[in-house]
């Protein structure tokens with residue numbers, strides 16, 4: 001079984017391998033991978049061994065194969081239908097972010113409750129009235145709900161998505177959230193990136 | 205010296221301690237802190253010891269004091285003047301995000317190059333023409349630049365901010381970035397949160 005620390009690094013492995021692939025690399029050493037992830041080659045080898053990936057001794061890892069395996073473990077080979085609730089600044093930025101579509105996450109619905117937003121189109125998807133959330137989650141087999149409404153409304157929006165059948169919540173609202181045991185939630189906090197920057201600037 | 209893994213956890217400690225503070229907790233055990241961060245109490249104690257924080261045996265850590273120390277290490281007690289370049293959907297969402305102001309990061313400038321955006325006001329800050337970036341970075345002692353322009357323009361924007369005197373770059377554009385050794389950069393990739401969600405949904 002894979003440690004939480006390793007699991008949290010997996011998306012970073014995926015990103016580093018995708019970059020390596022774009023650069024045309026066929027093989028990557030644990031030294032080079034470690035440099036790109038800012039961790040030791042020993043930690044790299046430990047991580048990758050823990051999910052059954054063994055490099056070629058003295059050579060490294062085959063980039064395409066390793067990326068495919070990491071992608072598999074992360075579930076990126078699955079096809080996830082996704083809805084964004086709250087098409088304000090952040091919701092619209094996420095809806096427009098092209099890269100998400102490339103990773104098995106397909107934006108299939110947008111919801112809002114402001115009359116002037118409902119009916120508009122963002123990235124080829126029409127914004128629907130929040131009132132239709134249950135009907136549309138079923139109809140479009142939506143499994144992931146992205147919450148980008150103000151904090152005060154986040155829990156209610158989560159409850160509605162979950163009772164409609166959503167199994168994963170990606171929450172951006174700065175609110176403490178409660179979900180049932182069979183639902184996954186990731187609380188996104190942009191603050192962590194900025195405080196990491198602050199740490200490095202203080203300790204330069 | 206603190207390991208990279210511990211440094212990366214520091215913002216999460218800060219957030220957990222801030223939540224504990226809001227709940228009115230005076231003391232928090234390593235068990236409880238571990239629960240909130242989803243890591244073992246042993247790892248908690250190891251992390252905190254590595255930057256000189258020793259709990260009260262059998263009791264735990266004093267919340268206010270620990271939060272103050274973590275904040276100090278993260279440099280959040282510093283006052284950082286910040287500018288956002290690219291006031292589109294994502295830039296406007298960041299400019300409006302109230303929580304940033306509470307953490308020593310003060311938004312003092314916004315830049316864009318679209319005539320219809322320049323001169324508008326977001327969260328009490330007026331959007332200036334990109335042409336004035338050098339003058340305004342000096343005038344307002346801006347140390348952190350946030351890049352939320354399309355990928356093709358990101359490096360050029362970074363170069364301009366850096367030559368104007370910015371020492372930290374928080375980049376959201378999906379572009380490979382080059383900065384001098386005396387400048388810090390954090391590349392924000394929203395994809396990692398979503399792929400973590402995907403992992404948990406596949407392995408539920």
Ligand SMILES: NC(=O)c1ccc[n+]([C@@H]2O[C@H](COP(=O)([O-])OP(=O)(O)OC[C@H]3O[C@@H](n4cnc5c(N)ncnc54)[C@H](O)[C@@H]3O)[C@@H](O)[C@H]2O)c1
Pocket residue numbers: 085086087088089090091111112113114117130148149150151153157171172173174188189190191296297298300301302
């Ligand atoms: N986590 C982070 O790092 C981060 C960063 C920036 C913003 N945010 C948060 O993201 C959220 C959105 O920010 P924003 O700047 O885009 O806000 P915004 O005001 O521009 O957009 C919010 C949208 O949600 C809609 N809405 C409100 N209540 C709703 C409901 N019950 N059902 C459906 N739609 C509803 C509104 O009509 C509006 O279009 C806020 O909670 C903000 O604090 C988080």
Ligand SMILES: NC(=O)c1ccc[n+]([C@@H]2O[C@H](COP(=O)([O-])OP(=O)(O)OC[C@H]3O[C@@H](n4cnc5c(N)ncnc54)[C@H](O)[C@@H]3O)[C@@H](O)[C@H]2O)c1
Pocket residue numbers: 092093094096097098289290291292293294295315316317318321334352353354355357361375376377378392393394395
């Ligand atoms: N990293 C992530 O997780 C993530 C998530 C969403 C979006 N994004 C990225 O963030 C960026 C912004 O996304 P968006 O949806 O807000 O785009 P947008 O098109 O709504 O906004 C871009 C803004 O930048 C301005 N701009 C362009 N070139 C400029 C320049 N040289 N100088 C100053 N301003 C300039 C434009 O006028 C516009 O207002 C894109 O690169 C997008 O791919 C990243």
